[in-house]
Amino acid sequence: MGERHHSEPDAAVGRAEALRLTDELRAAAAEARTSALVLTRRVRAAYGARVWTALGFPSWGAYAMAELGLSRPTAYRLLDLAAVAEAIEETVEREVGPSLSHTWDTWPVLSVQAVVDLRGRLAELADLVAERLARVRAEAGPGPVRAALVGAAVADAVTELRERPDVPPVDLQSVQSPEGHDVEAWRAVVARGLEAQQRLLGDFRELGLLALRVAPGYVSDHDAEAVLHLLGKEIGSTCEELMAGRRYALTGDARAVEGR
Numbered sequence: 155m156g157e158r159h160h161s162e163p164d165a166a167v168g169r170a171e172a173l174r175l176t177d178e179l180r181a182a183a184a185e186a187r188t189s190a191l192v193l194t195r196r197v198r199a200a201y202g203a204r205v206w207t208a209l210g211f212p213s214w215g216a217y218a219m220a221e222l223g224l225s226r227p228t229a230y231r232l233l234d235l236a237a238v239a240e241a242i243e244e245t246v247e248r249e250v251g252p253s254l255s256h257t258w259d260t261w262p263v264l265s266v267q268a269v270v271d272l273r274g275r276l277a278e279l280a281d282l283v284a285e286r287l288a289r290v291r292a293e294a295g296p297g298p299v300r301a302a303l304v305g306a307a308v309a310d311a312v313t314e315l316r317e318r319p320d321v322p323p324v325d326l327q328s329v330q331s332p333e334g335h336d337v338e339a340w341r342a343v344v345a346r347g348l349e350a351q352q353r354l355l356g357d358f359r360e361l362g363l364l365a366l367r368v369a370p371g372y373v374s375d376h377d378a379e380a381v382l383h384l385l386g387k388e389i390g391s392t393c394e395e396l397m398a399g400r401r402y403a404l405t406g407d408a409r410a411v412e413g414r
Contacts, residue, residue: 194239197232234269241276242283242308249287250299264312270405271316282311318352355402358395358411362403365396371404 167175206217218229264272272279286307290299331340368385369378375397382396401410 191239191243194232194236194243197236198240201233201236231269234273235264237276238264238269238272238279241280242312245280245283246287246304246308249284250291250304268312268316272312274407275315279311279315282315283308286311317356355408355411358399358402360399361391361396362399362401365400366403369400 166172201214206212206214209217209221211217211220214233215226215229218224218232219226222229224232287299287304290303290307294300294303327341329337329341329344331337365378365382365385369381378400379393379397382400383393386392386396398411402408404410
């Protein structure tokens with residue numbers, strides 16, 4: 155297939171027309187941003203009210219298929235999206251005020267894969283967003299915080315957290331050493347081990363992202379194994395390791411790599 159080309163106008167419009175079109179585009183972008191957040195709020199409200207029960211459906215998924223025309227996977231992905239969006243929105247509102255709580259772009263920031271990566275890490279996400287917004291407030295000084303800076307801070311926090319391996323934090327002060335081992339030396343070993351585990355999970359995620367390039371998530375495990383066996387031979391890995399990384403990249407759950 156040839157490269158796609160966008161048609162170009164014969165001549166540039168005048169400044170007045172360019173400004174008019176820009177205003178319309180700006181308004182449409184703001185409307186899309188707001189509508190995405192409204193959607194996530196209404197999903198949370200409907201799910202919290204168990205609307206499917208009142209309407210005689212056995213589950214949220216069945217309700218969404220019949221009433222909203224959504225597939226079951228899409229319906230449950232919307233719940234995950236709504237939970238992540240709520241964590242961000244509440245943090246932004248708390249840190250910089252309600253007037254800026256809707257100034258980040260839901261769809262570009264929270265892709266399907268981003269929502270998968272962030273699921274189950276909402277407290278960690280809220281802390282990181284708050285940290286980034288505190289930095290933005292400090293740099294802004296006494297003046298108002300610009301909406302663009304809020305959006306950039308949220309996007310940066312999401313990107314950073316997605317790149318961090320999902321390893322549950324451990325309170326080293328509560329770690330007790332086995333009999334015959336110095337407690338501080340033991341805690342130092344545990345700390346180094348946790349760091350190594352984070353690096354290992356990061357490597358598995360990288361392998362998983364590579365695996366998804368040749369065996370996307372919609373491909374069955376059987377078909378994925380066939381191509382990943384070949385890839386493993388080329389890169390000095392194994393099909394088992396690549397499948398484990400693929401599961402981890404898809405789910406964001408460290409248990410996906412247990413037992414390979």
